[in-house]
Amino acid sequence: MNWDETGPDTGDLTDERLQDRLVDAGADGEDTAVEAALRPKDLDEFVGQEKVREQLDLVLKAARARGATADHVLLSGAPGLGKTTLSMIIAAEMNAPIRITSGPAIQHAGDLAAILSSLQEGEVLFLDEIHRMSRPAEEMLYMAMEDFRVDVIVGKGPGATAIPLELPPFTLVGATTRAGLLPPPLRDRFGFTAHMEFYAPAELERVIHRSAGLLDVAIDPQGAAEIAGRSRGTPRIANRLLRRVRDYAQVKAEGRIDRDIAAAALRVYEVDERGLDRLDRAVLQALLKLFGGGPVGLSTLAVAVGEERETVEEVAEPFLVREGLLARTPRGRVATPAAWAHLGLTAPQGGAMGQQGLFGA
Ligand SMILES: Nc1ncnc2c1ncn2[C@@H]1O[C@H](COP(=O)(O)OP(=O)(O)OP(=O)(O)O)[C@@H](O)[C@H]1O
């Protein structure tokens, strides 16, 4: 018997199921297909991120005025906030072609050398997931970014020689969801770093109105607000929820979206007013109802909801923590007063299991 095949392998199962989560910020197949159509094409169309837009506008305008290639730009931020979109906008604003690749696609320094040496002057090289590049490629990139030069190594061992190769000036746009993982020498070589923040509900409403226009869907302001509030600060999720609500409206309401239709549709998909889905609510419910709000250990909590530890920790908790519904403390997971309120439950009086001690009166 092959133990490898009989071991607990629910991880994969879980992953597959979770990829279908409506409120996951990562791109699924359908997103990839429609995102191209929904992407803003220039800075004016790009909603929100006022500071980033203002700063980037200056960087690009100044480069254009000098007739120079723009400085290298690092875009950091959570999935679905617009990094890929912004890289395309940078190229469009500079009237430059764009080449798109990603850290994991560059295994060897030679792969990078091949890309770099084929760039045209002024071209934008978009390197997605730049934190996942191999070390040798990363080191080659340092020199390319700084001196527009690479050393191509020919041969092996003691006889190997480095042949310097001049590169045309180009703009590297790096994107990462984990800026903290970038080695400082790489981070320092970017002339401009943009941190993308989660979007305010009003900004997401604008994203939704814009997308609805492109998708030719009729939606009123209350309908857009209803969807925006459930979109977890993320345009990709807003666009995805809009498409699901549109389906519902087509079947039930002649295609028109208002507040009631949006709310009814998202009830069907089990996305609540705050953007929590079934898994998120299961975690909170277990924490509140079974453990009186905690503290409770992660493993115990995971067993209680019938999920893997990792699923609870990596899939459900980050958003719950961000929303101030759950706290990770040294003694275990603890529900905040907001969690009780959100599920319509009353927190036990008298500091049950440390509530008062942890959050004050
Ligand atoms: N500021 C914005 N205004 C309007 N639409 C936006 C904005 N930012 C993102 N979007 C939309 O959200 C979707 C996802 O954006 P994008 O692909 O750029 O995210 P990303 O940050 O690259 O995500 P990932 O980390 O998964 O690569 C796109 O369809 C895009 O149209």
Ligand SMILES: [Mg+2]
């Ligand atoms: Mg992207």
